[in-house]
Amino acid sequence: MIETDVLVVGAGPVGSTAAKHAAKGGAKVIVVDRKSEIGSPKRCAEGIYDRGLQWLGIEPDERWIAQTIYGGVIYAPNGDSLTVDETALPEHGYVLERKVFDKHMAMDAARAGAEIKIKTLISNIRRSDNGFIATCESMDETYEISTKILIAADGPESIIGKMAGLDTTTPPKYMMSCVPYEMCNVDCVRDELIEFYLGEEYASGGYAWIFPKGNGVANVGLGIAGDLSEKTAKECLDKFVKTCPHTQNAQPVEFNVGGDPISGLLDKIYDDNIMLCGDAAGQVDPIEGGGIILGMMGGMAAGQVAASAIKEGDYSANKLKEYPDKFNESTFNVVPKLPVARDLVLELKDKDFNKLVEAANKLDLTNVGTKDVIKVFLKLPPRLSLKFTKLFKMFL
Template sequence: MNIKEVDVLIIGAGPAGSLAAREASKNGAKTLIIDKKSEIGTPKRCAEGIMSGVLERVHVTPDERWIARKIDGARIVSPNNTSAWFTPETLETPATGIILERKVFDKHMTMDAIREGAEVMIKTEALSMKREGDGYLVDIKSFNKEYNQIKAHIVIGADGPEGHVARWAELNTKVPLAEMESGLQYEMTNLKMKNNSVIQFFFGSVAPGGYAWIFPKGYDTANVGIDISGIKAEKSAVKYLNDFIANCDETKDGQIVEINAGGNPLCGIFDKIITDNVMLVGDAAGCVSPITGGGIDTALESGMIAGRVAAKAIKNRDYSEEKLQEYADYIDSHLGKKFKKYIAIRDVLYNSSDEDLDEYITALANANITKLSTKSLIKVVMKISPRKLFKLRKILL
């Protein structure tokens, strides 16, 4: 057996894994990332959008090479096709962001980790792991066949919602069916978008228990996708998405150039995301918005903090759950509490009838909203139906 020994092993080279590697290595830990794919960043698993300020908070300098489109607003569409537009013409505080080219972005995040001293092995799959001494021994199947085992003091699971690290470490990350969305997305071209600088959300029976979206990547190119509830939907995600595309004037003449599919957990942060020698980050930890299913921003943040905590634990030669608790506490205070409020919003939004959604979105369309935020939207809809939306009052407090 050829064994490679490191301080920190990160399984998964997505944004969370690469940020964890960057920070762990920068702070002195001998760090290795492995990823089972032969190309980092493929296949993409999201609509690729992030809001302004996210990258700066995790010390990533925007690079035009991985920015597909700059965004300056949003559109929310009701079942009866009423639109609430939020653009520079209506907002005092612009709602800006970018659409990433994830295939390029993810590679650049990994390259940044390499520049800080991390090592990367692609086309390397973790097969199992078991506790040995003061760490874990991980069996791998690697393209270069130089090693078949890796020994690490700390293992960071950045292997997504279908990952294995949590199960191997006996951390319960099972997602209830009611909180698992089925997602499907096409990258399409030849679209006729009304405004190719805004992201668009479509709610109601077009996507039961979820929503459809159009996220522009160019003047006539966009990610067009759908998330549906596994217990509310009566058809497959393919059928719902194809029906949406056929009935939407902006997409009906488009052509598909890429297909992506996967599950989105909307349960919020899992109850336990650390144990002795192990941390979970990104989607593997439940760092996914319970409303939208978006998770690039929270993946980056969770990875950054996990990497720093891991490096500190390595310096102190203490890899216990107690030592890693600093990471779990950060995630709970910065994401967990916020996500619990988002779950309340999700439950109201995705359980509303088409008629209710028409009423809510019409109110948004007619309101004078000058700053786009979750709280500002809730304040508007609360005024038209305070009893029905009573459970959302705590979010405003």
């Protein structure tokens, strides 16, 4: 029997962030991951924004940055496009090398004092008098870890969360099927601009993307709502690659597939001795599906609360309820509102996207005010324009 204060399941950026902050706070921490290589396979577009790294206290590192991004191009279904670049955007972001980034975050956790166990599968957990006991399988060895606090960062529909009695199920209509290729010979508009392709032609209920990584290399993928498409995500992506002018000569060198939960925050992301974070908690932007920064913010909050709980000797739900409060405060209380916007976006049809892009192109993007944005929404059918106008005001 191995004993620890905090056991983190999942050594992705979220789990590693939780482990790092719990260890920095003085807790004894063990991180387990079932994969033999942290960061592989990757299942996302690899994009993050610099402001998010600042919130997390992480300095950008050229070792895990493939490309700095200063804006993007949005393509409407009719082919019209809207370009928003550094002339209008004060912020910038990055396209990552996830395999390098994830290992970097895990090493940060180890430097803070966490112990990492790779190729280790948790086959069972059970309640104990003082927390949980996890049965671990690693190579040909089986052993148990006793922990006061369990942090589940094991991805969508967390198996660990389910074992602990939490409802981590994502409704099918809110589980996006995502498939990214890494490709070479991609003819990007500009290496500094990411590209989004809207409409039912390629991605029903979602969008296709091209995220440049420099020198003709790009993360090319799409996400679709499983209940809206008759084709698989892979079939939709292959069609996109064949027909998009920028990928006509592209060749895949890597392919991955995964689910992206856009249901929003789960109703309950903690209980006695346990916290969920990242995809496991629904800490994903349900509008565009990005979850790296939000998940890491959740990991940071969970790690800090875990460390505090260990110091106080209180691992009850009454103590751990500080975790969602800390997460919401650090993300400006915006995340709970996002599902309302998601549902409105899912109502949009191709003709609506066309009208929005057309209207946005008439704006001076270097000097846009609230009234200008509302005018864009008014181009939609009345039932949608009123909803979007109310929604926009709700975020002000």
